[in-house]
Amino acid sequence: MEVVKRLKALLKEISVINSSVSLMHWDQRTYMPSKGAETRAEALGYLSALSFRKLISPEMGELLETLSSKNDSTSLSDLEAALVRVVKHDYEKAKAIPPELYQKFVITSSKSQTAWEKAKKENDFASFSPYLEEILKLLREMVEFYGYEEDPYDALLDNYEPGMTTSKLEHIVSELKPKLISLIENLSAHAPIDDSFLKGKFSKHAQKKLSMEALKCIGYDFNAGRLDETIHPFTITIGTGDVRVTTEYKLSEFIASLYGTIHEGGHALYEQGISPELKWTLLDSGASMGIHESQSRMMENIIGRSYEFLSFFYPKIQRAFPKTLKDVPLESFYRAVNKVKPSYVRIEADEVTYNLHIMLRFELEKALINRELEVKDLPDAWNAKMNEYFGIVPPSDSLGVLQDVHWAGGMIGYFPSYMLGNLYAVQFFNSALQEIPELKKEIAAGKLSTLREWLKEKIHKHGRIYKPEELCKRATGEELSPRYFIDYVEDKFRRIYGL
Numbered sequence: 001m002e003v004v005k006r007l008k009a010l011l012k013e014i015s016v017i018n019s020s021v022s023l024m025h026w027d028q029r030t031y032m033p034s035k036g037a038e039t040r041a042e043a044l045g046y047l048s049a050l051s052f053r054k055l056i057s058p059e060m061g062e063l064l065e066t067l068s069s070k071n072d073s074t075s076l077s078d079l080e081a082a083l084v085r086v087v088k089h090d091y092e093k094a095k096a097i098p099p100e101l102y103q104k105f106v107i108t109s110s111k112s113q114t115a116w117e118k119a120k121k122e123n124d125f126a127s128f129s130p131y132l133e134e135i136l137k138l139l140r141e142m143v144e145f146y147g148y149e150e151d152p153y154d155a156l157l158d159n160y161e162p163g164m165t166t167s168k169l170e171h172i173v174s175e176l177k178p179k180l181i182s183l184i185e186n187l188s189a190h191a192p193i194d195d196s197f198l199k200g201k202f203s204k205h206a207q208k209k210l211s212m213e214a215l216k217c218i219g220y221d222f223n224a225g226r227l228d229e230t231i232h233p234f235t236i237t238i239g240t241g242d243v244r245v246t247t248e249y250k251l252s253e254f255i256a257s258l259y260g261t262i263h264e265g266g267h268a269l270y271e272q273g274i275s276p277e278l279k280w281t282l283l284d285s286g287a288s289m290g291i292h293e294s295q296s297r298m299m300e301n302i303i304g305r306s307y308e309f310l311s312f313f314y315p316k317i318q319r320a321f322p323k324t325l326k327d328v329p330l331e332s333f334y335r336a337v338n339k340v341k342p343s344y345v346r347i348e349a350d351e352v353t354y355n356l357h358i359m360l361r362f363e364l365e366k367a368l369i370n371r372e373l374e375v376k377d378l379p380d381a382w383n384a385k386m387n388e389y390f391g392i393v394p395p396s397d398s399l400g401v402l403q404d405v406h407w408a409g410g411m412i413g414y415f416p417s418y419m420l421g422n423l424y425a426v427q428f429f430n431s432a433l434q435e436i437p438e439l440k441k442e443i444a445a446g447k448l449s450t451l452r453e454w455l456k457e458k459i460h461k462h463g464r465i466y467k468p469e470e471l472c473k474r475a476t477g478e479e480l481s482p483r484y485f486i487d488y489v490e491d492k493f494r495r496i497y498g499l
């Protein structure tokens, strides 16, 4: 059909620009000389604006309207119908916000991030609070333009998790929270696990080799990507056939970098597994942040920290660091990488405590958006929740309310994706286990190809065709349920701690 052809041509123009923007971003964060920063920012700004203008162009509006009208939409294939639905959602979201408001939001969040960096360094929440107030004010305005049915927070959630609502999340939280709090109490009563051998001196060369081996083992395609070094690990897709990952090597510990690499590898497998049929369509990325996170956390935690995987991979780790690890048995290593300990900092959290860090943020940001909590009371509210959930209170705001960049960057509504990712991961893995009875044996033999094919078939190849909810139903036969995660952590950690 002629109109579909025109839509696809326009989407290709947008995608090609986005691909160039991604490559420039990757370069900016890896190899760009520092003096190139200003020119790069200008070029990136120009190209991003060009792509955005094409997305909200009158031509796009006309094409989408024609294709959504009754007569035309009935002759569309399933794939074309999905294309129209997803692009229309992007178009409407982008059009909803008046350009001046959006511009103000971009500038404010950029200034706010700079203020946050300083405030975090100097442990000075008061200097950051006016910026957060301004971000919240702008987001509340934007929420009215986006529209919502029940809760203003829904409109922000939808930016990261299409279809997710505040009430669905509250339901999940109410089921999960008490179980986790009581599990942590039980585990904390036990003697702590010895993980002293995870600290020491670990050469960058050996760490790099190990990261490469781990990526190869999970099936990352080095002919369609590469691994580089950055301060903050990330995965970036330049386009079909080019999905890159980065990691950070710390010389005094290798665990964070190894698991960081496997985490990014999980994101990358998702992007590498998207059907080439979706190339240049805007459907060629993940279904949501939560679904994306499910793929990284499955590789990092459910696989990477499993006894089966380590029984295959730990000898390689021992060979990389023989001095420190040759006399440490597999059992001790397995327990050490699964140690549960309430911590102040989210990104250092283990599988059991992690979701509570997210619930805390979800509850606070929802209250902020709804004016049920004032910014000046935020540090106290944060500390009270830390005490309630973990029994610890951070000694400073830098290790508390100021630790994450998300609020400073205007990304309110993002945090729940991390928790949803953890839940989706277990539910997906559970279905894979039922359909592949030999799966645990295969993992213990270092064979991850059957699982990878399963994930590709059920999740990866579809890109953004299905909303998270539908994707989950198709892959597992039911809606997202926290039950699987609860069973998983209770079983795994009671065993490890001998409860």
Ligand code: ZN
Pocket (backbone or CB within 6 Å): 263, 267, 293, 296
């Ligand atoms: Zn991630």
